[in-house]
Amino acid sequence: MNAQTVIVADDHPLFRSALVLALRGLLPDATLHEVDAFDALQRTVESGIDADLVLLDLHMPGARGFSSLLYLRNEHPALPVVIVSGHEEPAIMQRAFDFGASGYIPKSSGLPTLALALRAVLDGEIWQPPQLKEAPAQALEHRELAQRIASLSPQQFRVFMMLAEGRLNKQIAYDIDVTEATVKAHVTAILRKLGLVRRTQAALLAQRLLQAENAALEVPAAEGLPVGEDDDA
Template structure:
């Protein structure tokens, strides 16, 4: 996972906040200022504005609401990670479902922060991310999982998934859905040979021997498809 560091009095940290609620964006200013101390903020209220601002931008951090207008499922996160592969993205959301949080990490976020958290808890979460960690909200004690972080095994697999290109993540998503190569090729408007090349690359990067193993491993992180499949038009090569 990429780690970031607060600016040490040399340059202000540049943070993009993508959320359509002005009051929440203002609240995030206070949270981020507590971490970066005098950050420079860039704001977007919908997907198109976010991608326009992100194009070629030099940023230290992106805070993204998964449900920003124009985004469906995880497509906003996927597009952002493809545009800014080296910039940490922290997802904020009103959805507190454990599966959604894990999926966000699988798709490349370094943290998932519920909007219901207190300001102090959000500050701690961002500090954890800045220190190079991966933040997930606390889980129920009965689950037996470490609160606020992935298990070491899941973290290693999440890191391997993050190494996939945006297009490879979409192909992996469709493998999890049980789609054959021919259907994947049709949905993405590419040739079957291109799909086969993507599958081979996915298996190599995930360090598994078969597509069945890839699907099983992805299932451990609750990898699920967005409500509407991503298409070639919504993911840059």
């Protein structure tokens, strides 16, 4: 493995230091950047550095659920992201891959596993832990919905996340500096991509996405949902 630039994103100082120490042994010529919060991660990837890899813990200040992974996949689709997490549930691992992760390394893994995963991902491959390969297949409809969420454009994803906060079109338009007509177009595109018919469904789905890594992605049927103030998209 040649000289690389790696971002290590983890808010736990001891684990982050241990991971950096391991990386210096495995990638002695690498340039390493450490961040401990989502806003620091954003600043680092947007600073212009030519990063080759992000090692990402899902739990950091400013990030909920898979929001940090989805941000990276939407804003920097060419940048490989490997989740390094204490969660070892196969459903959570699969969700990470459905959202575009290039690898998933349980924090209980040893140095040989870290080396295998790094080598595979830096060579352009997808690395899955043995726990996931041996697990039963996840429900196809859940995986397809996760993949549709991952297909949203960066601007559509921003709007989608703002729907979770209950923002109206005029508020979203002000925050992202576009017209209300543009926001309506984004909402319409989001509903179409996600196979939904109501804005309220999209808001509920976005809320569930932020609740926890293993929150169910099922969305209630449109019938019976309250009509929001801006539910005409």
